[in-house]
Amino acid sequence: MMRLFVIGAALIGGGLAATSTYAVPSTAPTNAAQLDPAPVGMSYEFFTFPSYHTNVTATPQCEKNLKDASGTWLPIRIGGTTQDLSYTVASDKDAPKILKFEPSFMKLAGQYEGSVTLGLNRGHNDVQNTVAAARSAKEQMPNLLAIEMGNEPEYFKNDGQPIAKGTWDAATDAASQASWQISIGKAVGNIIQASNSLQNPPQWGAEQLLNAHNSSAIGYVKTFSHHNYPGGSIQSLMSHANVVKNMNTFRNDVAVAKRAGKQYVFGETNSATGGGAANVSPSFGAGLWVADVCLRAATLGISRLYFHHGTIGACQYCWWGRYSMGAPYYGAMFATAAFGGGTSIVPIDSGNSRHAAYVIFGADGKPVRAALYNSDYFAGSGSRGNHVFVLTGLTGESVKTKKLSAASATSRVDQGASPTWGGQKYEDGTCKITGTETRETVAVEGGRASFTVGASEAVLVYL
Structure with missing residues (x-):
């Protein structure tokens, strides 16, 4: 066993604090999950993408901060409900009923320095139009990673999408996806991101599609995607045990995709559906959830998580845009820094407590x-309260740490209670880093070191 889990008590600040002890493996175990160069990604709602990248001042700096933390530009996905619509809107705050776009859209997307996954229309059942759009994307986007065909098809029937006339269920959707994969794949190659469903697997999942598709259709698939919005209160959202339980829902679907040689991603995720929950999504607790869900998902082999950003000015879970800065951005920075340059990851906690511990390997x-x-x-x-994490198996005489903290789990930037990451903040409106970075030194004795982490806080240990 690579994990040693012991509960005890330590005297902290005049009171008792619970203690747990974990063994840090000296080398990456054989079951360590391989890491993507940039697991933390961004999803932009299709119709808002141009405005995020032309009208929102903070966007380039916020993206650069994440790049600087990881060494790689964060991957972005452009899609959502409006990828399945065919109109021009007067205001970027109006979610359109119909959407039309042209090559200039592709040109703008192609200027992004990281990889881009592009969602295209399947709901309108015009495969030749989508083939033309896919070809345009391939020609104009040197950064094109994958193409989606349709967003959350389980809702096509209720949304009145033309493709869903008559019988429309998981089986008919699987047949539809297979046909479209061949048509689009012949035009642009094996870069299809399949599935893109919100309903929990196994229905509408990778396993079902793999069972329903022939080798020709599957050959064009690069990635399987699923969407995930856990919802709940701040307390239930940020609970580590709840994060583990939610991620375990996808364990088999991920494994099936991996055995087929395909990547598995969360093509769209965030704290709650519909742009977020007003009393939950902008909170620091939601930021802690971002950090934990990224780390836990990675341990299952989920390559990337694309956190959705919707209508500008009406998006509770947005990291920037609705408010100048959102508390969840701090959690994204923590996770990105934890992953940065790493090649594999394992959890070393039990998975059923309130306390999480992960080790990243180079x-x-x-x-x-x-x-x-x-x-x-x-x-x-x-x-x-505090919890003391004791790590064993360490080398050297000391290690450095960096803390993610806020006044409380309910803290919000727009209410004047900004979190800090290593003592620093991100400036409203510009996303520039302010303040002096703080790292603490913790002594290592006999290969052991103790780290006191406050309730609703996280610490990154540099080994």
Whole structure:
């Protein structure tokens, strides 16, 4: 066993704090999940993408901060409900009923320095139009990673999409996807991102599509995508045990895709559907969820998570745009820094407690960072509890740490309670880093070191 899990007690600040002990593997175990160069990604709603990249001042700097933390530009996905619509809107705050776009859209997307997954229309059942759009994307986007055909097809029937006339269920959708994969694939190659459903697998999932498709259709698939919005209160959302339970829902679907040689991604995810929950999604607790879900998903082999950003000015879960800055951005920065340059990851916690511990390994197989998270809920009143994480198997005489913190799990940037990441903040309107970075030194004795993490806080340990 690579994990040693012991509960005890330590005297902290005049009181008792629970303690858990974890063994850090000296080399990456054989079951360590391989990491994508940039697991933390961004999904832009199709009709809002141009405005995010031409009208929102913070966008280029926010994207660059994430790139600087990981060494790789974050991947973006352009899609959502409006990818399945065919209109021009007067205001970028109006979600269109119909949508038309032209090659200039592709040109703008092609200027992004990272990879781009592009969602195209399947709902209108005009495969030749989508083939033409896919060809245009392939020609004008040197950064094109994948093409989606349709967003959340399980809702096509209720949305009145023409393709869903008559019988429309998971089986008919699977047949439709197979046919479209061949048509689009012949035009642009094996870069299809399939599935793109929100309903939990196995229905509408990768396993079902693999069972229904022939080798020709599957040959054009590069990636299987699923969407995930857990919802709930701040407390239930940020609970580590709940994060583990939610991610385990996808364990088999991911494994099936991997056995077929395909990547598995969350093509769209965030804290709650419909642009987010007003009392939950802008909170620091939602930011802690971002950090934990990225790390846990990666341990299952989910290559990338694309966090959705919708209508500008009406998007509760947006990292930037609705408010100048959103607290969840801090969680994204934490996870990105934890992954940065790493090649594999394992969880070393039990998975059923409030306390999370992950180890990230470098190209040489040696541990480079440990991410520690205390999901005990702190609402800002009374005494803030602590949890002591004891790591064993460490080398050297000391390690450095960097803390993700806020006044409480309910803290919000727009209410004057910005989180801090290593003592620093991100400036409203510009996303520029302000303040001096703070790293603490923790002594290592006999290969052991103790890290005190407050309730609703996380710490990154540089090994």
